Amino acid sequence: MDQQKLIQLITETVKETIEQSSGSFQRLHKTDIPIAVSNRHVHLSSEDLEWLFGRNYELTKLKELSQPGQFAAKETVTIIGPKGKLPNVRILGPSRGKTQVEISLTDGFIIGTQPPVKLSGDINGTPGVIIQGPRGQLKIKEGLICAARHIHMHPTDADAFGVTNGDIVKIGVDGKRSIIFDKTLIRVSPKYRLEMHIDFDEANAANLKSGTIGKLIRTELS
Known part of the structure; x- marks a missing residue:
């Protein structure tokens, strides 16, 4: 190998090493x-959406959320507990497999039901609550959480x-x-x-x- 090719090879090797090290440094220090900040909101199943708003009802998109494909709907519901209610709770779309109501611990004191701190989607064994829509009420057996x-x-x-x-x-x-x-x-x-x-x-x-x-x-x- 002549001297010029050797210098080029060394130069490329050093450059590659520096780039790799720089990338590792950035990953390590990112x-x-x-x-x-998430406000109280509701995720409705397709079945529960129809019960509260009518047959074949589709949510009206108000604005896109930061997570791709998720949106805040114009529609709202009222969450009712043993001691109080939370009006104008925003529905988030699209519909999910199971209905889930996410509120804060302070909201729980207002309605008289303490929501467990759980990961979103983990609703097994959680309290139920009443959801009021324009076409009637729905009492879910579980689904009330304070999202971790x-x-x-x-x-x-x-x-x-x-x-x-x-x-x-x-x-x-x-x-x-x-x-x-x-x-x-x-x-x-x-x-x-x-x-x-x-x-x-x-x-x-x-x-x-x-x-x-x-x-x-x-x-x-x-």
């Missing part, structure tokens, strides 16, 4: 996670952060009421966009709003 804090990640985000689906992490938020959100679940899917979800109680405790940036500070094995 920490910024946007935070979204969690982070949506696309697989490329998970790779950049060095985490996997099901990992538990800590998220720190700076400010006058700085806080560390412990026991935050990582949820990974090609359908997800990077975003942490918390409810209004958690947001008020830290005096933060949607769009605030949190920092991933440590991971733990789940």
